[in-house]
Amino acid sequence: MSFTSILSLLLTLFLASAPAKAPAQDDYTVPFPAFRIADNLYYVGTKGVASYLITTPQGHILINSNVEAGVPLLRSSVESLGFKFTDIKILLISHAHWDHNAASATIKKLTGAKYMVMEGDVPVIESGGKSDFQYGNDPDALYAPTSVDRVLRDGDEVKLGDAVLTARLTPGHTKGCTTWTMKVKDGAKTRDVVIIGSPNVNPGYKLVDSKVYPGIAQDYERTFTVLKSLPVDYFLGAHGSYFDLETKYTRMKAGSATAFIDPAGYKAYVAEREQAFRRELAKQKGQRTNAQTATPSNVNLAFENQIPAWLKEMNVPAVGIGVIEDGKIKYAKVFGELKKGAPSQQVSPSSTIFQVASLTKPIVEVLTLQLVSAGEWDLDEPLAKYWVDPDVQKDPRHQKLTTRHVLTHQSGFPNWRYMNASKKLEFLSDPGTKVNYSGEGLEYLRHALEKKFKQPLDQLAQKRLFQPYGMKNTRFFWDASVDESKFAVPHNAEGKPYEIHVNTTANAADLLLTTIDDYSTFVLNVLKRKNLSQTVFDEMIRPQVPYPGGKNLFFGLGWMIMPDLSNGEYALIHTGSDPGVSTVVVLFPKSQCGLIVFTNSDNGVKLWTRILAEAFDVGKEMLERG
Numbered sequence: 001m002s003f004t005s006i007l008s009l010l011l012t013l014f015l016a017s018a019p020a021k022a023p024a025q026d027d028y029t030v031p032f033p034a035f036r037i038a039d040n041l042y043y044v045g046t047k048g049v050a051s052y053l054i055t056t057p058q059g060h061i062l063i064n065s066n067v068e069a070g071v072p073l074l075r076s077s078v079e080s081l082g083f084k085f086t087d088i089k090i091l092l093i094s095h096a097h098w099d100h101n102a103a104s105a106t107i108k109k110l111t112g113a114k115y116m117v118m119e120g121d122v123p124v125i126e127s128g129g130k131s132d133f134q135y136g137n138d139p140d141a142l143y144a145p146t147s148v149d150r151v152l153r154d155g156d157e158v159k160l161g162d163a164v165l166t167a168r169l170t171p172g173h174t175k176g177c178t179t180w181t182m183k184v185k186d187g188a189k190t191r192d193v194v195i196i197g198s199p200n201v202n203p204g205y206k207l208v209d210s211k212v213y214p215g216i217a218q219d220y221e222r223t224f225t226v227l228k229s230l231p232v233d234y235f236l237g238a239h240g241s242y243f244d245l246e247t248k249y250t251r252m253k254a255g256s257a258t259a260f261i262d263p264a265g266y267k268a269y270v271a272e273r274e275q276a277f278r279r280e281l282a283k284q285k286g287q288r289t290n291a292q293t294a295t296p297s298n299v300n301l302a303f304e305n306q307i308p309a310w311l312k313e314m315n316v317p318a319v320g321i322g323v324i325e326d327g328k329i330k331y332a333k334v335f336g337e338l339k340k341g342a343p344s345q346q347v348s349p350s351s352t353i354f355q356v357a358s359l360t361k362p363i364v365e366v367l368t369l370q371l372v373s374a375g376e377w378d379l380d381e382p383l384a385k386y387w388v389d390p391d392v393q394k395d396p397r398h399q400k401l402t403t404r405h406v407l408t409h410q411s412g413f414p415n416w417r418y419m420n421a422s423k424k425l426e427f428l429s430d431p432g433t434k435v436n437y438s439g440e441g442l443e444y445l446r447h448a449l450e451k452k453f454k455q456p457l458d459q460l461a462q463k464r465l466f467q468p469y470g471m472k473n474t475r476f477f478w479d480a481s482v483d484e485s486k487f488a489v490p491h492n493a494e495g496k497p498y499e500i501h502v503n504t505t506a507n508a509a510d511l512l513l514t515t516i517d518d519y520s521t522f523v524l525n526v527l528k529r530k531n532l533s534q535t536v537f538d539e540m541i542r543p544q545v546p547y548p549g550g551k552n553l554f555f556g557l558g559w560m561i562m563p564d565l566s567n568g569e570y571a572l573i574h575t576g577s578d579p580g581v582s583t584v585v586v587l588f589p590k591s592q593c594g595l596i597v598f599t600n601s602d603n604g605v606k607l608w609t610r611i612l613a614e615a616f617d618v619g620k621e622m623l624e625r626g
């Protein structure tokens, strides 16, 4: 999926989630001369929005009350034709959108007319627009809730005197969108009138997998079937623009008696609108298809506005966030304070230094996998060839231990030897038989790598990983080049700073110092498989062993793997946690997307889970799973 198609998808989603503003159309209250269309049917609307009056000796039917501000115009239009406004006995609408029905309550009050509305639109009308599937939260689209006196269904007739109107359900635009038909006499001839409710798919309407209007696409299909089946001579609609009111009115004034008789125009209009619907449907279906097969993990950056409030609410001093989308660093920012109570520090994604706890491990793991890719290291060779820890020298199990065991957390070691009663390194289980998350395993690997390559880890990483990947601000330990004023000091849950732990040697499992820019660059290169062979990459992302206690959760090489996400993706995950540090990296390799969050707080998990849930369409699903 290209960057631009992701972008257009994002825009679509944006439109779908943000209520499109009801357009304040200037011409809705621009007067238009009232006139007779045919027989007892009159146009009494404005330039922008149509109303029709059907007159009988027993009173009148009005279709569309329109906008509240248009009531005086409507009244004078009716009166200009020689009819009494108060003789309106029945009020109908084209569909439950404010531009056609906002003044209904007022008109009912002024005339005592009975309000008759198609079933699907009734709840919307009676809620004043609040229950509308698309515009319910748009204050500009709301109006006075109005009680409906008769609920109509498809094919129902509305009769007054000798006038008969038939209500045809043409849903989609609204659930009860109504196309009115009637017959008029032209001298000796009887002609068919069609007043189209609306065949339009508004901007932001979701035609596929709509939760607010399931079946909307089928409803539009039905509408086009109905519209194409109707006999038509007089082509009319809810807006004059549907049938080119102004041009036809001008022709009529110039003497044409048949200006509004336009079956060809009707056909062309319906066909064009159907095409537009089909194009939009195909576009939205295509996006859904991609979402399931090409598996983009849609990134939503709207969370950014909430970050300052969340930092406060969760008592987290600082957060660094990196977002990777479609194989690019889309976003890298740092928010908040590096140290509470200290004068404000420079916070920039390229200079703020975070200690990232166990996010150290992916660095060492990927370095190792690069060496495997280059044929300089073997995943399944016993590490004893290069290194034996003195603590386990007498335990023969050390001869079995391999890099694969370490990277899948099956070394058999505890997380840290100091957690053992003896404080010495011990095998808790045979290598390769049991998962136990272990920093000691990574340290064991470090010793072996350092022996084989005859250099300390930091130098090996510098040469083989940081330089080729373009990482400029990543270090395993504190040295003179670290600017402490740019360090995000770890804080406890109460927001008190911890003493800075200044390590001066590399630990392969912990304490890496890096920036959000650098780490984003790192994982982007991993996603791009830079210096990783396809075979090694495939091993890295292969679920090698179930993650204890997790449901459908695994360790690959280094990464935790969450397969079978609902969008067809799988996720590579690593978290980090130290006193005052909480970090996470989540990668979606198929769609080349990812999220990196660093925090300098014991409260950081709350924050990164919130960001994950907000930023990715599958974020909530991931949190529910594990």
Ligand SMILES: [Zn+2]
Pocket: 095, 097, 173, 198
């Ligand atoms: Zn509408």
